[in-house]
């Protein structure tokens with residue numbers, strides 16, 4: 001099963017799932033909003049069913065959410081009620097998703113650990129941002145949770161889990177920096193978990 005097919009299958013269920021920690025979610029959203037403004041042209045990769053895009057789009061010049069799963073994008077499009085709301089499109093983490101447009105901000109929430117080739121994805125993001133462009137991400141880092149590996153392997157074997165990269169917080173920071181970004185802010189949301197928030201600028 002492809003990753004897109006996996007996410008398509010679970011899209012309706014994913015749309016109904018409540019946010020696991022609303023306080024941490026709101027805090028990270030508030031941090032992100034400090035980087036967005038009337039000049040922001042943003043592309044959110046792996047936007048899922050669009051909940052975060054709908055929260056971040058107001059006040060920006062342009063906000064596009066993209067996801068590899070057409071099922072996720074269909075649900076996201078159905079949530080847009082405002083003509084000034086975000087636009088949604090199907091796309092992966094590659095050059096094509098930019099559609100030849102220039103975005104000065106790229107966001108990726110709960111996505112980087114799902115990329116089979118993280119460095120290629122980061123390179124595409126870097127290549128398509130202008131100098132000083134922003135890359136804001138939040139990534140579950142389960143590299144230290146060795147006991148999850150056999151569980152996830154069994155789930156993958158029966159089509160119940162997608163590809164997952166077991167990254168550590170240090171690896172996420174290092175791979176973003178190695179792709180040509182200068183890290184300007186990091187955090188953990190919630191603080192007691194390895195959910196790594198990184199704001200970086202293209203250098």
Ligand SMILES: C[S@@+](CC[C@H](N)C(=O)[O-])C[C@H]1O[C@@H](n2cnc3c(N)ncnc32)[C@H](O)[C@@H]1O
Nearest residue numbers: 007046047048067068069072092093109110114
């Ligand atoms: C864990 S969900 C996160 C969704 C949303 N960003 C959030 O934080 O709730 C991961 C999302 O990434 C999408 N995805 C997985 N692999 C992808 C890829 N290579 N390119 C773009 N999106 C991808 C999935 O379809 C899914 O919607």
